[in-house]
Amino acid sequence: MILLALLAIVELSTFAGNGSIQKPNIIIILADDLGNGDVGFHGSDIKTPNIDRLAAEGVVLDQFYACPMCSPTRAGLMTGRYPNRFGLMRAVIPPYREYGMPPEEFTIAEMLGEAGYKHRGMVGKRHLGHRQKKWLPENQGFTFYEGCYNGAIDYFTQEREGEQDWHELDKPSEKSGYTTDLVGDASVTFINSVPETEPFFLYVPFTAPHSPFQAKTEDIAKYPERTGDKKIYAAMIDCMDQNIGKILNCIEKRGQVDDTFILFFSDNGGVQRVASNGDLRGWKLTPYQGGINVVAAARWPAGNISGGEKITERMGYIDVLPTLMEIAGYEGQVENELDGINVLDAMRGENLEDRNWFTYFDQRSEKIERLALSTDEWKLIWERNAGDNTSPFEKTELYRIDTDKIESVNIAEQNKELVLSLQTVAEHFYRNKVEHQNPRYPDKENLAGSVIKNWTPEK
Incomplete structure (x- = not known):
């Protein structure tokens, strides 16, 4: 009995992050404008074996909510707060605007830094302000960044409004290639830069499958039954899934599958012209379910988030920060009022109390x-x-x-x-x-x- 009790203490300290044993790795993967019905585990013809693997080995989050557009979801994800509290819920941030996420907001990356995560990477689309340095990732908690500050950059040139938008930390990057591949490769580079004995946080906001609709020839060829932009859209999702596979394979090679919490979801529903939101009514930029009830899955075998179950409890983007506080064992204070809640047990199958969303x-x-x-x-x-x-x-x-x-x-x-x-x-x-x-x-x-x-x- 004494031995069993000691083992229980060790297990709690390992996965709650309250002891000296390594905390779990944390990866958040965010798709951009992905339709709820456009993944294999929801019956799509689009090939998404790696996203499907997360759903099969983890859990499907059937009622995961986001905002109906980009920047607000990202702002609420980073802070655990409805973005109307700090001015970023009404609309996205287009080029040149003198707006961004206020430095006074306490971000996931800053919280995890205080919780003992020395390695905090972000790869992909920021879209939370770009005119001032105070809005850049390295000034809001991240130690590694590669990606674009704007949305809708060219997938082959990384340009927006005629200017190159690809950065490594706060410096322009000379890297070139297809944007989705750049995101996948930089994610793997970051993971492999972290000693295997130390935990990391990685946030991967892909630009795919947001417009402009541009894809590689070899991926387009996989969808002969589709035409026009719907064909290209499918190829863009396929490529994103391939690069998610790079991340999953990297974790597997490091022997860290069990000890890595992964959350995947879309920043909003799909756009009407190319996407499918399944049976849900509405699209991106609508308040209907097709705009806000997004495709999502989570996996953490060591944390009992596994088995392929469908979780029907309502949760969403503002719940991510308080949930990661629990996973990381964060014991500090959060001065700003949080709107999200810890939904870790709900991801394990427990019920949530009803709340207004x-x-x-x-x-x-x-x-x-x-x-x-x-x-x-x-x-x-x-x-x-x-x-x-x-x-x-x-x-x-x-x-x-x-x-x-x-x-x-x-x-x-x-x-x-x-x-x-x-x-x-x-x-x-x-x-x-x-x-x-x-x-x-x-x-x-x-x-x-x-x-x-x-x-x-x-x-």
Whole structure:
């Protein structure tokens, strides 16, 4: 009995990170605009054997939520907070904007640094601010970075707006190749740079399969039954999966499969023109499930996240930081209020208490705010004029999301009191937003300054 007790103590210290034994490696892999239905384990014709392997050997996160667009998801992922609290939930960050994730926010990389992770790498698309050095990865907790600051860079030249956007830490990189391959290769380089006796954190936000729709000839040839951009889109996902395979194989060669926590998900749903979100209604830039309920899987054999189970508990991007706090054994303080929760036990199959889940965006030129509130039973969608829009508009939808996951029957008219109650809750969330919000995407009045040479900020 004494021996068993000692073994239990050792196991807890190993995997909770509370003792001298190595903490688990942590890898977050983020796809860009990947449709919920565009992976093999969801029945797609697109070849994704490595993503499928994560799902089969780990767990499928069937109700994993993101924002309906890029930068907000990345901001909430990094902080564990709804990005309206610091101005980054309304819209993405286009080139030249004088906006970025505030240094006052406590990031995953900074937290893990305090938790004993000396090696903290990021490879891929940042998209959280690029005009000032304070917004760059190395100034927000990362010790290694290779990738692009903008979205939608050219896959073969790494250019955006005519300037090269590929960096190693804060310096322009001379590397060339297909972007997805550069991401995979740099990820392997980072992993192999870490001594096998020391834990690491690696965040891999691929640019794929976001536009521009560009793929390698050999990958396009694999999909003769597809045409046009849908053909290229499939090839881009295929290539991303190949590079995820490089990461998985690297971990396997190092003998670290069991002791590595891996989370894979998409930053939002797929775009209507090329993607499939399966049975889910809606697309990227909509508050429907197809925009926010994204494909996701996690694996950590030593942490009992394995077996191929489907986890139906609702969780998402803001839960990643508090969950990693548990995995890493972080015992410090977090000054900013967190909106996410630790969902590690839910990934192991335990139930979560019901909670409100919020979505908000106002990216387009029509100046319409789109809010959504989800609970285990209900989903409210509330669209209305933004404060700077004088035209009258309001639209309300209500769904029994527990039984109507495809949002097919709007029952708002039959439940007016419930709608008003949910709107009150949504309005309270909305009021948490700071005044200084990232401008809408087409808002040219907020362009800041001239062309940035090689996208390298001077201040």
